[in-house]
Amino acid sequence: MGKKHTVSFKLNGKAVDVVVEPRELLIHTLREKLLHTGPHIGCETSHCGACTVDLDGMSVKSCTVLTVQCQDSDVLTIEGFEQGGALHALQQSFSEQHGLQCGYCTPGMVTRAYRLLKENPDPSEEEIRYWMAGNLCRCTGYQNIVKAVQHAAKKLAAAVPNRAA
Amino acid sequence: MPDDKSALERATNLQGMGASRLRKEDARFIRGRGTYVDDIKLPGMLFGAMVRSPYAHARIKSINKAKALAVPGVVAVLTADDLKPVKLHWMPTLGGDVQAVLADKKVCFQMQEVAMVIASDRYAAADGAEQVEVDYEELPAIVDPRLSMAKDAPIIREDIADKDNVSHGPRTHPNHIFTWEAGDKAATDAAFAGAEVVVREEILNPRVHPCPLETCGCVASFDKVTGQLTVYMTSQAPHLVRTVVAMLSGIPESKIRIVGGDIGGGFGNKVPVYPGYVVAIVASIVTGVPIKWIESRIDNISTTGFARDYHGVGELAADKDGRIKALRFTALADHGAFNSHVSATKLPAGLFSICTGSYAIPKAYCRVDAVYTNKAPGGVAYRCSLRVTEAVYLIERMMDVLAQKLGIDKAEIRRRNFVRAEQFPYTTALGWTLDSGSYHAALEKVLKAVDYDGLRREQAEKRAKGELMGIGISTFTEIVGAGPTKVCDILGIGLFDSCDIRVNPTGSAIARLGTMSQGQGHATTYAQIIATELGLSSDEIQIEEGDTDKAPYGAGTWGSRSTPVGGAAAAMAARKIRAKAQKIAAHLLEVGEGDLEWEVDRFKVKGNPSQAKTMKEIAMAAHTSNLPDGMEKGLDATEYYDPPNMTFPFGAYVCVVDVDRFTGESKVRRFYALDDCGTRINPMIIEGQIHGGLTEAFAVAFGQAIPFDENGNHLGNSLMDYFLPTAVETPHWETDHTVTPSPHHPIGAKGVAESPHVGGIPCFSNAVIDAFAHLGVTHMDMPHTSYRVWQQCKASGVNKR
Numbered sequence: 015m016g017k018k019h020t021v022s023f024k025l026n027g028k029a030v031d032v033v034v035e036p037r038e039l040l041i042h043t044l045r046e047k048l049l050h051t052g053p054h055i056g057c058e059t060s061h062c063g064a065c066t067v068d069l070d071g072m073s074v075k076s077c078t079v080l081t082v083q084c085q086d087s088d089v090l091t092i093e094g095f096e097q098g099g100a101l102h103a104l105q106q107s108f109s110e111q112h113g114l115q116c117g118y119c120t121p122g123m124v125t126r127a128y129r130l131l132k133e134n135p136d137p138s139e140e141e142i143r144y145w146m147a148g149n150l151c152r153c154t155g156y157q158n159i160v161k162a163v164q165h166a167a168k169k170l171a172a173a174v175p176n177r178a179a
Numbered sequence: 180m181p182d183d184k185s186a187l188e189r190a191t192n193l194q195g196m197g198a199s200r201l202r203k204e205d206a207r208f209i210r211g212r213g214t215y216v217d218d219i220k221l222p223g224m225l226f227g228a229m230v231r232s233p234y235a236h237a238r239i240k241s242i243n244k245a246k247a248l249a250v251p252g253v254v255a256v257l258t259a260d261d262l263k264p265v266k267l268h269w270m271p272t273l274g275g276d277v278q279a280v281l282a283d284k285k286v287c288f289q290m291q292e293v294a295m296v297i298a299s300d301r302y303a304a305a306d307g308a309e310q311v312e313v314d315y316e317e318l319p320a321i322v323d324p325r326l327s328m329a330k331d332a333p334i335i336r337e338d339i340a341d342k343d344n345v346s347h348g349p350r351t352h353p354n355h356i357f358t359w360e361a362g363d364k365a366a367t368d369a370a371f372a373g374a375e376v377v378v379r380e381e382i383l384n385p386r387v388h389p390c391p392l393e394t395c396g397c398v399a400s401f402d403k404v405t406g407q408l409t410v411y412m413t414s415q416a417p418h419l420v421r422t423v424v425a426m427l428s429g430i431p432e433s434k435i436r437i438v439g440g441d442i443g444g445g446f447g448n449k450v451p452v453y454p455g456y457v458v459a460i461v462a463s464i465v466t467g468v469p470i471k472w473i474e475s476r477i478d479n480i481s482t483t484g485f486a487r488d489y490h491g492v493g494e495l496a497a498d499k500d501g502r503i504k505a506l507r508f509t510a511l512a513d514h515g516a517f518n519s520h521v522s523a524t525k526l527p528a529g530l531f532s533i534c535t536g537s538y539a540i541p542k543a544y545c546r547v548d549a550v551y552t553n554k555a556p557g558g559v560a561y562r563c564s565l566r567v568t569e570a571v572y573l574i575e576r577m578m579d580v581l582a583q584k585l586g587i588d589k590a591e592i593r594r595r596n597f598v599r600a601e602q603f604p605y606t607t608a609l610g611w612t613l614d615s616g617s618y619h620a621a622l623e624k625v626l627k628a629v630d631y632d633g634l635r636r637e638q639a640e641k642r643a644k645g646e647l648m649g650i651g652i653s654t655f656t657e658i659v660g661a662g663p664t665k666v667c668d669i670l671g672i673g674l675f676d677s678c679d680i681r682v683n684p685t686g687s688a689i690a691r692l693g694t695m696s697q698g699q700g701h702a703t704t705y706a707q708i709i710a711t712e713l714g715l716s717s718d719e720i721q722i723e724e725g726d727t728d729k730a731p732y733g734a735g736t737w738g739s740r741s742t743p744v745g746g747a748a749a750a751m752a753a754r755k756i757r758a759k760a761q762k763i764a765a766h767l768l769e770v771g772e773g774d775l776e777w778e779v780d781r782f783k784v785k786g787n788p789s790q791a792k793t794m795k796e797i798a799m800a801a802h803t804s805n806l807p808d809g810m811e812k813g814l815d816a817t818e819y820y821d822p823p824n825m826t827f828p829f830g831a832y833v834c835v836v837d838v839d840r841f842t843g844e845s846k847v848r849r850f851y852a853l854d855d856c857g858t859r860i861n862p863m864i865i866e867g868q869i870h871g872g873l874t875e876a877f878a879v880a881f882g883q884a885i886p887f888d889e890n891g892n893h894l895g896n897s898l899m900d901y902f903l904p905t906a907v908e909t910p911h912w913e914t915d916h917t918v919t920p921s922p923h924h925p926i927g928a929k930g931v932a933e934s935p936h937v938g939g940i941p942c943f944s945n946a947v948i949d950a951f952a953h954l955g956v957t958h959m960d961m962p963h964t965s966y967r968v969w970q971q972c973k974a975s976g977v978n979k980r
Binding site: 106 | 201202204205206207208209210211212213215217218220300301302390391392393394441442443444446473475476697698699700863864866867868870871872873874875897898899903905906907909911912
């Protein structure tokens with residue numbers, strides 16, 4: 015046990031303050047203190063990716079990040095994807111392409127795919143498979159997850175000119 | 180007024196059976212709004228952490244809680260002595276044995292539950308668990324089941340050492356659990372004695388773990404004022420758990436509520452009742468506040484729900500043309516330290532006797548000897564009905580062994596032995612009646628799709644150049660849908676299932692079932708069945724499962740039983756409603772019931788189709804005074820469905836692998852899977868299930884195993900070591916189907932989700948071994964890791980440049 019610290023960061027665009035022990039992991043702060051239970055815990059060893067969140071523009075596994083490391087950070091979780099009642103293209107595509115079954119890996123998968131498409135808006139199947147390899151799924155065999163990411167990439171590409179216009 | 184769209188258009192709008200409609204459950208999951216057990220947070224809730232044994236076999240000399248109790252936030256430390264006054268330090272298992280809830284003077288496997296620390300949060304609980312001092316006296320451990328019944332073997336279970344029967348017949352050694360056999364031994368032995376050709380192979384199904392992405396856990400909440408116990412729990416079978424908890428605790432079953440919620444994958448891991456659940460329940464009863472217990476991944480792989488560990492011997496007797504005359508399969512089953520494996524009471528080796536597969540084999544005998552070892556208890560069915568993977572693996576491997584012995588092509592040997600389409604229903608030599616099948620057609624369709632002859636030519640060319648290419652075939656028959664209550668019960672409760680449908684006045688409906696989805700999409704597929712049966716839109720049919728206060732009693736979801744049993748219950752309940760609706764329609768139209776015919780969503784008068792009443796109109800009428808004399812109001816029905824037989828889905832798979840003879844790496848170049856699960860409810864969901872099952876089969880065949888050292892220490896129980904394929908390793912899957920409906924199922928459907936796992940594993944093995952067949956190799960045990968395959972390359976002398 016250590017002295018508690020107040021940590022301030024942005025969670026899905028909103029400022030939050032939490033009081034945590036230095037050893038507290040981000041996944042526990044998100045799930046238990048901030049009641050964002052979208053990111054899940056699957057392994058505690060950063061293998062499965064169920065806890066993936068986007069931290070300052072990077073995909074991270076929040077089971078191996080200390081909350082005190084997040085001072086002044088920008089954290090995006092699955093709860094931040096739906097904007098003004100409209101689902102993100104990735105959320106739509108995972109459903110439309112049947113890229114989920116039990117749903118446990120889905121928040122991490124969508125969050126990881128979001129960063130993938132930011133960095134590589136038109137990925138090949140092989141690139142998707144490599145770039146998503148940090149996220150495990152036991153239900154789907156990945157084939158429809160790959161399709162969902164490709165499908166979302168197309169939707170996002172089609173939407174870009176409109177947004178610019 | 181009924182709408183006048185065409186029948187086809189109306190049928191399409193229902194989004195009923197056969198439609199690849201999108202899943203209803205996705206809406207919450209894609210938003211991160213599922214409710215899994217670790218998401219539950221109740222006021223005043225405390226957290227429990229397990230103290231586990233570092234030894235596989237040891238006496239507990241003392242447990243000192245003092246330091247743990249001094250840790251800030253720690254509220255209590257529970258040991259077996261604390262559970263004794265309420266007689267909950269031992270519990271009955273689903274395998275007819277007893278299991279220590281917390282170790283009672285002795286530990287029998289590494290990571291066994293010794294104490295639970297209850298604290299304000301998970302950090303304090305973990306701190307406390309580290310401070311519990313346990314003094315052990317180590318004992319010699321048995322790790323290899325082949326040594327369990329040696330004369331001087333240490334006795335693992337002193338608590339039952341003097342019992343000559345642990346629920347499944349006489350025991351011959353203190354470490355013996357049961358011996359089970361089926362078939363005609365004498366006739367089989369005689370057929371072997373007179374056979375032209377006999378083949379024999381020792382075949383291991385290693386110890387593996389289903390490893391769903393969500394581990395097991397619960398939140399137990401006992402209300403001291405009302406005496407109500409609510410347990411939110413990762414359970415594939417909530418009603419069976421409720422009954423077990425009632426038997427254990429003495430709390431009336433009516434005051435126990437088990438809530439399944441959303442479950443992050445099960446694959447068999449979440450069928451049994453585990454010590455963690457029981458201790459959490461006791462802790463809640465003692466403290467009066469809710470207690471959460473959640474496994475870590477290491478706890479999960481180490482202690483709950485291992486599968487397989489079957490050391491098999493396969494033997495086939497045949498004539499020179501490869502026509503099989505007899506089969507003899509035996510297995511030594513390692514059940515670990517307690518027989519907590521999930522089996523129907525009368526079937527201690529599960530459905531192992533399906534091991535005659537898709538073949539017409541006149542004589543057969545099988546036998547399973549189960550023993551204790553100092554390993555974790557369990558023996559769940561990992562994405563299969565119990566012991567079906569083991570059985571199918573044996574027969575599909577032995578078909579290849581026989582083909583190689585006789586120099587017959589591996590597709591041809593199957594053709595020569597298949598049960599022919601006109602022989603169904605076909606009763607096997609081991610007593611199962613296969614309901615329907617079309618094995619030749621399925622195989623030929625697949626061979627054509629992959630250009631099998633071309634693949635064999637390519638293989639011959641590669642072999643000539645010294646390269647290794649393997650072609651695996653698996654033509655399996657699965658057995659799913661436990662089951663007929665005359666054969667199948669657990670704790671005396673028959674394995675029927677149930678559905679309760681209530682149609683609302685405005686024509687929407689809610690249905691509740693005794694099964695429990697863990698990702699299979701029941702909220703979607705059951706709604707589709709009911710939509711077609713009742714002519715109501717599947718969009719407006721709500722499905723609920725898993726809350727025992729709401730759903731009728733059922734045995735849950737495992738063994739691909741949801742469609743065969745729960746789906747049948749849904750169809751039958753809907754038909755009861757339709758029968759009542761027909762009476763109401765006749766009354767409203769002032770005609771006889773026999774004058775009406777059903778069309779998609781309505782009853783219409785024969786010969787006068789403009790005279791019709793839709794189900795929606797009937798639903799409203801059922802809630803008015805305008806009903807036939809004496810008829811009850813409402814439009815509800817409940818069905819408890821006891822299946823007359825199991826269902827027998829089948830498939831034909833082909834796998835092509837390229838093996839690097841210098842590194843041992845096996846690359847799955849192609850995998851073509853044809854599945855026949857009878858009537859198809861939602862093709863999109865079926866395909867998703869097949870992708871997932873094949874991926875789990877790939878994992879088992881190529882990497883999964885739980886190894887131990889000679890002292891019973893785990894050598895790989897985290898995701899660092901235990902193989903879960905990523906998107907990179909996972910092959911691309913090609914799927915196909917034929918449709919051979921089950922004749923005894925109300926909608927002709929069979930189960931599907933386990934077929935790809937059961938049929939996939941031998942297909943991968945057959946492909947890898949086929950790559951070495953020309954070198955005289957007849958078998959290699961799983962998992963086919965690069966290192967092990969490289970060892971075979973070395974042994975066969977093909978790794979030299």
